[in-house]
Amino acid sequence: MTTARIRLIAALPLLGALAATAASPALGAVREFTLTAAASTWEISPGQKVVAWTYNQTLPGPELRVSAGDVVRVTLVNQLPEATTIHWHGVPVPNGMDGVPGVTAPAVARGARFTYEFPAPAPGTYWYHPHLSSAAQIGRGLYGLLVVEPPASAPKEWDREVSLVVGELASMPGAMGGGMGMGGGMGMGGGLPSPSMMMGTLLINGKTGPYIPDIRVRKGERVLFRMVNTGNMVHPMHLHGMSWTVTATDGFPLPSPYRKDTLPLNAGERYDGVVDADNPGTWMLHCHNLQHVGDGPAGATGLSMMVIVEP
Ligand SMILES: [Cu+2]
Known part of the structure; x- marks a missing residue:
């Protein structure tokens, strides 16, 4: 997660839309990230460079790590030559944060930005990807992991x-x-x-x-x-x-x-x-x-x- 801008700020009142979901048992920290989608050169093997579409110039995109109960706030900055979105795969987000243009969230135009905000779900492994021209945009490299970590009090099941x-x-x-x-x-x-x-x-x-x-x-x-x-x-x-x-x-x-x-x-x-x-x-x-x-x-x-x- 070297390139993600992460800022932990004091707990803020949840938006009405967030408070209405069942997945926020307590007010947590607000975890802020910025994902900049842009074309960049990526080396898939020594000397084998490709022009990929990346988040924060890395492929996969940054691994976002949060804790259950946190508020996740991710600003997508679109520097691609076309519109895009982010869909939070497996996460029960509020409807307007689902990243599906024409159904839920709007497409984020070239040069525009959009901030997604949702309560972190139960601990587990999730991922994120565009939901516009999905096969092409994911196939160019736009995807990453979202990990919700178990609480510190949970039994340690791995080293x-x-x-x-x-x-x-x-x-x-x-x-x-x-x-x-x-x-x-x-x-x-x-x-x-x-x-x-x-x-x-x-x-x-x-x-x-x-x-x-x-x-x-x-x-x-x-x-x-x-x-x-x-x-x-x-x-x-x-x-x-x-x-x-x-x-x-x-x-x-x-x-x-x-x-x-x-x-x-x-x-x-x-x-x-x-x-x-x-x-x-x-x-x-x-x-x-x-x-x-x-x-x-x-x-x-x-x-x-x-x-x-x-x-
Ligand atoms: Cu295979």
Whole structure:
């Protein structure tokens, strides 16, 4: 969250619209953020620069973290060449804050700004994205996580958190540095087209394999994975050597958590899964739709990364 302007200010009276919702059990702090949507250059792998549409020049957008009961106030500054909005996926916002032009909130014109305000919902994993020309705007990179943290008094169920934001960067004019392709061993020299040539470039946390930063944990840690699929395909994410205990789906805690080593992330879905890091070593974490990964000489491409458990 390095680029988000965050200001914690004293509790303010809630607007009538906010007070009317059931999701604000107590007056919390007002958490202010500014998200500036604009085209910017983004490096998806070393030397592979693309012109993406970003919030605050980062892809994914800043991870917004608040606590239940806070008032979330986000000003969208639109520096894109067209209108946009922000929809707060999974959040029971007041109707006029839902970011769907023609239905709820107005489109935010090029050069304009709009302030969204709503009570933070129950603790969990949510995300935000435009709801205007959605496939194109999300496909250019406009999305980010909204995390509502558990109260400090809650039992500590994990030692460390990691976020996996899966994205499908559409192929588009304006790619720099040799185009979008990162297909590794499949695409060059007249063979089968690479995954990226077929479907744009698949990203985790804004990078594509083998250049997605490793997750490093220590043996014995319990690691919460917050996973979201911002794209349009299903990505069955598979962890080698260990498994997730799925504790929440779409921000809703599960009464009976269950174990998975292959967790299908449907379009728009979120999962919270806790890994007991009890198996030292370097382990692959990848999409098991194997058309979404390739075996390149420098390591697996596409939706593939490493989880390293240090002894
Ligand atoms: Cu996949």
